[in-house]
Amino acid sequence: MKKSAADALIIPRWLVPVDGKKSVLADHCVVVQDQKIDAILTVEQARMKYPDSPETILDNHVLIPGLVNCHTHAAMSLFRGIADDIPLKPWLENHIWPLEARLVDAEFVAVGARLAIAEMITSGATCFNDMYFFPDVVAAQAEAAGMRAVVGLIMLDFPTAWGSGPAEYLSKGLRLADELKLSTLVSPAFAPHAPYTVSDEPLRQIRVLADELDLPIHMHIHETCQETEQSIDQFGLRPLERLSQLGLLSPRLLAVHMTHLLAEEIQTCAELGVNIVHCPEANLKLGSGISPIKQCLDNGINVALGTDGAASNNDLNLLGEMRTAALLAKGASMDARAVTAWQALEMATINGARALNLDHVCGSLEKGKSADMIAVDLSALHCQPVYNPVSQIVYSASREQITHSWIEGRLLMENSRLTRIDADELNEQVQRISAFIKPVQ
C-alpha cells in the first residue's frame, strides 16, 4: 500500500547534502520518515509522492548535515575563561588539574555536560565525541537531551574522582560500553588520555579490546613539542612511533591535535588510515602550534574537526571552528587555496562521522541515514549578498544564524529556541555551581 504522508518534508531555499559532489540544490527537500532520510527529492516530486505530509518551509535557509564535533571535554564548559593566556603545561598543572581535583563529581559533570550540549546544539553540532570523567553521566545527559554522542572510556595511569587507576577505569568503562548497546544515540569509544599519561600495558589492553568490541580509540597525540621531547627522553621514541609499536595506528584511531608532525609521520598516518582531529582554536590559544592540515589532506588523511573543551577555546562552536580551520590552513601554508570552504564543511560533517565510524548513520544528507541536520538562515545583513551559500556558511555566518536542529528527525532547536533543554533552569544550575568556583591565584 502506498503511503501518502511522510513524517516531514523539510523545504529549504538551498540544500547542501555534502554528498561528495559539491551539490547546492534549489527547489529540493528532505523527506523524513521514521527518523531517517527517506529521500532527497525536488519539492514537486515530494509533494506528488507524499501529498499529505507536514511541511517545514525555510525560505532564507540552507539545510546541511548536522556538524560533528570530534573532540571535546563537555563538562569543562564550567571552566570557561577561568585561566586564559597560559601555556598548556602550567595551564593544566597549576590551574585545570587542581580545580578538577577539588570540584569534579557526578553533579559537576551533569551540569557542565548539559551546558555544553545546549551550546553545541545552538552552534550546529548534532554529534560530539567526548573525553572526560564520569562518561556515564555524559551519556545520560546526551540521551536525555536527544543529542548524538560518543563518550570516551577515559584511561589514565593516575587516580581521579572517576577511578583509582587503569584497572578500575577499564572495568567501569567496559560496564558502560555494555550498557550503551541498546542506545541509538550514544556509543562508546576507548579514550586513553595521551601518550604521556597512559603507559604501555593499558594501551595494549585497549588495542585488543577495541578490535574485539569494534570501538574507536580517542586520544590526544602530539599536542605540543614538549610532549614529543619528553617521550624521546623517556622512551627513546616520538609518541607516534611508540603508539605504532603498540599497534594503535589504525582507522580506529582518532588522533587529536597532531600539531607537531614530520613528513614521514604524515605518510605513516595516511598509509595506516589514522584519522586526525584538528582543533585549531585550542591549539592556537594554548600556543601549542599549528597542525599541518594542508599536508595531511594532500596526503589523503581523513581530517575531522573538534572544538576541544571550553576552558581552552573558549567556546564549543564548530561553525566558527570551520572558519578558523580554513583561514589558518591558508595562512600557515601561505596558500589561499588550502582548505577551501567545501573542504572545511566536509571536515566538520562527513569526515567527522567517518572518523567515529558513524558515516553510515550521519555526516551527510543521504537516503537511509539518520535525519541529523541543521538549517542556517542566511538573511542576516552580514551574510548579504549570497553568491555562494557554502562560502556564507563557512566565512560569514555566526552560530546565531543556525535556527533549526534535528537529530533522528526530532527538532532539538526550532526558530533558535531549544525544545528539550530549559535554558533558564540550566542557567540557574550553572550559576549555583560556578558560584563556588574560584580561579586559582
Add this chain to the structure above:
Amino acid sequence: MKKSAADALIIPRWLVPVDGKKSVLADHCVVVQDQKIDAILTVEQARMKYPDSPETILDNHVLIPGLVNCHTHAAMSLFRGIADDIPLKPWLENHIWPLEARLVDAEFVAVGARLAIAEMITSGATCFNDMYFFPDVVAAQAEAAGMRAVVGLIMLDFPTAWGSGPAEYLSKGLRLADELKLSTLVSPAFAPHAPYTVSDEPLRQIRVLADELDLPIHMHIHETCQETEQSIDQFGLRPLERLSQLGLLSPRLLAVHMTHLLAEEIQTCAELGVNIVHCPEANLKLGSGISPIKQCLDNGINVALGTDGAASNNDLNLLGEMRTAALLAKGASMDARAVTAWQALEMATINGARALNLDHVCGSLEKGKSADMIAVDLSALHCQPVYNPVSQIVYSASREQITHSWIEGRLLMENSRLTRIDADELNEQVQRISAFIKPVQ
C-alpha cells in the same frame, strides 16, 4: 547653577573603560552630557548628583568603548563571497579589479558602504577607517548613519571611475578634505593605495600635504612577500626602505598588513612611531602570511586592528577580529601569553583611536571623550559562567551579544535593532544591485 539631570546614565553590570589600568568596575555608570562622557561615577554618586536623569539599566551587560576598525573597504561588502580561496594577486587581477572596473560607481559605493556600516554597527564598531573610490559618498553615508569614520583620499597611479590619475585624485581629495572640516563625525586621511601602485612623486606630495593639513596616511604595506620581492626588483629597495627614504615613516602612518617584516624593520617602525594595522583574518584568507604582532607589541609599536573588506574576510566583525588576533599571535609565536585578552581589547579600541589621531575623541570611556560605546550582553549560555568579563568579550561572545551602540551619545542600536538604518530597505537595495553582479568565471 547646579544641573540636576544628565542626558543619560548608562548603568551596566560591568564597566570596562579601557583606561590603561585594566579596570573592571561594578556598580559604576557612565554619565552622558552633551554627547560626551561627563564622568564615570558609582551609581550611587551619579544618582545623587544627577537625580533627574533618564537611566539605561543593562543588568547582564558589560559596557566598553566602541570598537575602532582601522582598515576596511566598506563598499566591497557587495563582493562578499564572490571569489574565495584564491591568492591575493590573481584574486585582485582576475576577479576584484575586473568587477570593480565594470561595476563601481557612486550608487554602488553608497549601497555597499551603507551595508558595511549596518554590519559594523551590529558587530561593535563605532568608527571605521575606509579606503575606496568615491570617498565623498562614503563620508555622506557615515554622516547620515551617525557613524564615526575616517575616509581615505585614495591615490593610485592608474585611472579608475573615481579619477583619471594622481593629479585628479589629489584635487578631488583635497576638495573633500576641505568639505569635511565642519564634521564632528567624519574626517579625512590620505590613502595612497600601496607601494606597488603609487610612484614616488605623488607619495612626496602626500607627505608634504599630510604635514600641512595634519592628516593621517593610510596605506597597505608589506602585504605579501611578492610585494617586497617586486620592490627590490624595481627599486632595489624593500617597500619600507623606499617609504623611509620618502619620509613617510612617522606617527602619521597607518601601515596596514605588515605581514613580512625583518627584525630591523620592526625596530625602525618602533623608533619612528609608525602605527601598524593588523588584519589577521584577511591575511590568513588570502594566504598572505602572519604578521609578527607579538614582536611588534614587545617593541612598543602601537598595533591596531582592521577587518579589511568583506571580499577577503568575509565579514566586518571587529569583535571576532580581536579573537582571531589573540589566538593567532599565540599560535604563531607558540606562546600562549602573546596578545592577552586585555591587549586584544586595547588593540580594537584605544590603539585604533591613537593610530587615527582620534584618541582625544574616542577609544576609551574617560571624562571629556565622545560617548562612543557599546554594550555586550553576557547572559547567553555560551558565555556562561562569567569569571572574567574581558575574557568573555574576546574569547566567547559573538557579535550578536552586542545589543547597544552609542556614537556621540546617540543610540545607533538599541536592544539589537538598528535605530537609524532601515534594514529591510537596505536589503532591497543590496538585492537589486547584487542581482547584476556575476562572479568572474
